[in-house]
Amino acid sequence: MNHATPDFSVAVEGVTGACPAGEAYAQQNIRDKKVPVFSCEGPCIRGEIARLAANLVAQEEPSFARCCHAETFFVPHSSMARWVKQAEQAIMIDGCFLKCHGRILKNLIDEERIIHIDALPLYKKYSDVFLYTDVPQAERNEVARDVATKILERVRPQ
Ligand code: SF4
Structure with a gap:
């Protein structure tokens, strides 16, 4: 197994149309100048903790709002993508050192933002666990709560 990928590109098929709810949500966030909060997510416990923590971070700081990474990355004509491209700052909470979603976001907006x-x-925790369902829900919520508190201490505007 290779342990590094120096660089690569992935072709993405074009798309027509827009999500009406996503459009309204993103346009409101543009008007309110909200800071988009992203996370990775998925069946992996690390992605799930990141997702739960991102939800709490966005809920608990009024100047933040959750952002849809997939619509931002794969529907470039969407208001979700426009919101992110013009935001002064964005917060990306990745699940582990592989930083999958942040590596994409860096190609969309300046890394300094x-x-x-x-x-x-x-x-x-959970270095030997893959599926999020292998950790009880109450424990997932408790860990995410702790992670969100630590992140908010770091990113909350003073
Ligand atoms: S950073 Fe990548 S590998 Fe790590 S939890 Fe997120 S999606 Fe999974």
């Missing part, structure tokens, strides 16, 4: 967080060192 991204606060890029690897959530795993903030709780240091």
